[in-house]
Amino acid sequence: MDHLFQLESHKFERGRGRCPFDPSSSFTSILIGGELFTGLYSDYWGRDAALFRTMNRMAHLRTEPDSERLLKEPKFVGSYMIPDNEDHDDNKVYFFFTEKALEAETSTHAIYTRVGRVCANDMGGQRMLVNKWSTFLKTRLVCSVPGRNGIDTHFDELEDVFLLQTRDNKNPVIFGLFNTTSNIFRGYAVCVYHMASVRAAFNGPYAHKEGPEYHWALYEGKVPYPRPGSCASKVNGGLYTTTKDYPDEAVHFARSHPLMYQPIKPVHKRPILVKTDGKYNLKQIAVDRVEAEDGQYDVLFIGTDHRRGYDPEFEKCNTINHIAQGCLN
Amino acid sequence: MDHLFQLESHKFERGRGRCPFDPSSSFTSILIGGELFTGLYSDYWGRDAALFRTMNRMAHLRTEPDSERLLKEPKFVGSYMIPDNEDHDDNKVYFFFTEKALEAETSTHAIYTRVGRVCANDMGGQRMLVNKWSTFLKTRLVCSVPGRNGIDTHFDELEDVFLLQTRDNKNPVIFGLFNTTSNIFRGYAVCVYHMASVRAAFNGPYAHKEGPEYHWALYEGKVPYPRPGSCASKVNGGLYTTTKDYPDEAVHFARSHPLMYQPIKPVHKRPILVKTDGKYNLKQIAVDRVEAEDGQYDVLFIGTDHRRGYDPEFEKCNTINHIAQGCLN
Known part of the structure; x- marks a missing residue:
């Protein structure tokens, strides 16, 4: 598939x-x-972070502005459409994305990684959340x-996320490359x-906060129908054709309940790779699934911010030891 | 002061x-x-952690048993008498001591370092907290x-705490040697x-938890008199001669309010020493204040668990490099 881009110099569109x-x-x-x-900061001052849907036939949609419950100083990392069914x-x-964690202890700051989700066909609400996501x-x-x-x-x-597609497009395997939030202990994990x-996690219980003095707890009350977060689709009974x-x-x-109570845990409940040697800053990940004689392997390609000609660490090692190999591994 | 200890083989006392x-x-x-x-675990099974006062003329006193609010799986590190006044x-x-933090986020585990405090002349309560600390x-x-x-x-x-005595016995300087609680990132700080x-911190606001769904918050209500934690002494008005x-x-x-809201922060709000090279496990600290020509210095002596003859790291370095010095620093 060859894509040919060309500048339509006579045509202007609003980029917001x-x-x-x-x-x-x-x-x-x-x-x-x-x-x-x-997912972006839409204003000049870099304060209005939001998830948008723009462009075509459907109504423009966004997350509510000034809602710290939805997005608190997020860093957007990736976005993917993953179908649930046919x-x-x-x-x-x-x-x-990452964001400041609203559910962390009040006196401390913390950053958490998040998965946010919306229905692609969300039309917003009728009396409330008009032109805002109603399925976030x-x-x-x-x-x-x-x-x-x-x-x-x-x-x-x-830092980065990679979706390894499988034969079943509903079930890609998700690889996340993570860093620590500490400036003393640096390390990476996949x-x-x-x-x-x-x-x-999304079909599980919602998190609930009764008031400012309360902590985020498991919501045990009645959940309305259709279940918040579910799409207006035939699969969900077909009772509603639009949100x-x-x-x-x-x-x-x-x-009032954008946050789920249960986090998403990784396979085997631990990373498949941990690097704490502090040699490189790991920035990007790509994965290739290959068939070998003795079975299937997932080969990780991890990109660093290292530029060979400009790495002072490399230079130093090379000068002192004359064994570049030893320093690079 | 020479102390001479000898075993009184005919005399038995209960050690509990x-x-x-x-x-x-x-x-x-x-x-x-x-x-x-x-401060110790007093039972055979190592479950009953408590602070005790035993021995002499005064009533035996302890912290309430089975109270996780007071002590939750503590590790006792040090104890000192520090006078407030004459x-x-x-x-x-x-x-x-360290203990499992009750005020940390409910879904996560955390260990905090604590300073606990009692009045030396505490006599416990009369109708409540009988033979238990009433000033903890x-x-x-x-x-x-x-x-x-x-x-x-x-x-x-x-890991360890050292009190550097000054001319003013009411104001020793406290040095703490700390480790991380992570098993991935090991590092030490003083x-x-x-x-x-x-x-x-002890004269500041109390922490308060209204119920299980609430988080620990600043107590803003009325504090009774005498202020909980204060001693039965002339300095405190002399109205009460015993707790x-x-x-x-x-x-x-x-x-119901054993925990203060404000933590104790270190001088300059950061450690005076941070070691993250992972070479040694630091176990003990002692400090000597010395006068030099250009002023006063605090010399830190930090003990490791390193035994020279048995350190595999040292052995390895010595064999490979033939430069022991380089590995030890």
């Missing part, structure tokens, strides 16, 4: 919600059926090493997630 | 509350005016490096605390 003001600010986008889904109306768009949910994506006394070492800063774990027809109660619940 | 059943279990003790103050009835005993308070002792985005790197596992910060006369309300409040 489609690309960030500051080209260096964090940004993710995906084009699905002519609709552009983006019904296209049930298609969901997943956003991978998010949860924590955990990448941690189990430790003594139940104290896990967390890698909370998502965690792998199955879609079954992702779906289980605009969802009962107020369901839209209101979705608005 | 004076020394642990298991000699390898964590233990701290200090003898003050014939009274033995201890009134001996106001003398306080400080216990340094504790707070978190923080040793952390400030980081990006307000995310600090914490050293939460206290933090210094002034008694003014310690007293400010047994304290009003029920004050004893009840002390029982």
Whole structure:
């Protein structure tokens, strides 16, 4: 498939919600059926972070502005459409990002990695959440090493995410490359997630906060119908053909419960790779599944910010030891 | 002062509350005016952790059994008597320990370092807390490096504590040697605390938890008189000569509010020393204040668990490089 781009110099379009003001600010986008889904800071001051859907036939949609419950100083890392089943109306768009954790202890700051999710065909609410996502949910994506006394070492800063497609397009394998949030201890980990774990978290209980003095707890009350976060599709009973027809109660619940209670845990409940030698900053990941004589292997390609000619570490090693190999490994 | 110990083979005393059943279990003790103050696990199974006062004329006292709010799987590190003023009835005993943090996020485990404090002349309550400490308070002792985005790197596992005595016996300088609680990132930090910060935390607001769904918050209600944690002394008005006369309300409040809201922060709000090279496990600290020509220095002596003849790291370095010095530094 050859794509040929050319500049339509006579045509101008408003870029708000489609690309960030500051080209260096964090940004993710995906084009699905002519609709552009983006995660970006849409204003000049870099304060209004939101998930957008713009472009085509469908109504422009975004997350509510100034809602720290939805997105708190996020860094957008990736976005993908992953179908749940054969019904296209049930298609969901997943956003991978980090943000300040609202559910962490009040007196401390923390950054968590999140998976956020919307229905691709979301039309917003009718009386509430007008032109806002009415199906947005998010949860924590955990990448941690189990430790003594139940104290896990967390890698909370998502650097990159890669979807390894399988024969079943509903079940790609998700690879996350994570960094620590500490400026003293630097280390990287790669965690792998199955879609079954992702779906289980979103189909699980909601997190609930009764008031400012309360902590985020398991919501044990009645969940309205249609279940907040589910799409207007035949698979979901076909009772509703658009989220605009969802009962107020369901839209209101979705608005106040964007966070799921259960995080998404990686396969084997630990990373498949941990690097703490501090040699390189790991930035990007790609994965290739190969068949070998003795079975199937996933080959990880991990990119660093290392430029060979300019690495002072490399230079130093080379000068002192005259054994470059020893320093590079 | 030469102390001569000899075994009184004809005399037997009950050791409960004076020394642990298991000699390898964590233990701290200090003898003050014939009274033995201890922190230990007093039972055979190593479950009943408590702070005790035993021995002499005064009533035997302990922390309430089975109260996770007071001590949750503590590791006792040190104990010291530090006077607040000239009134001996106001003398306080400080216990340094680590424990599972009750105020951390509910879904995660965490270990915090604590300073606990009791009045040396505590007599317990009359109707409530009979033969239990009625003046016990504790707070978190923080040793952390400030980081990006307000995310600090914490050293939460206290290994050793040293009190550097100054001319003013009310104001020793406290040196803490800390380890991380992670099994992936190992590192050590030394933090210094002034008694003014310690007293400010104990004279500050109490932490309060309204119920299981709530988080620990700042207590803003009325504090009873005498202020819970204060001693029966002339300095405190002289209205009460024993904690047994304290009003029920004050004893009840002390029982339900053992935790202070504000942690104790180190001098300069950061460690004076951070070691992350992973060469040694640092176990003990002693400090000597010396006068040099260009001013006063605090010399840190830090003990490791390294035994020269048996260190495999040392062996390996020695064999490969023939430069032992390079490996030891």
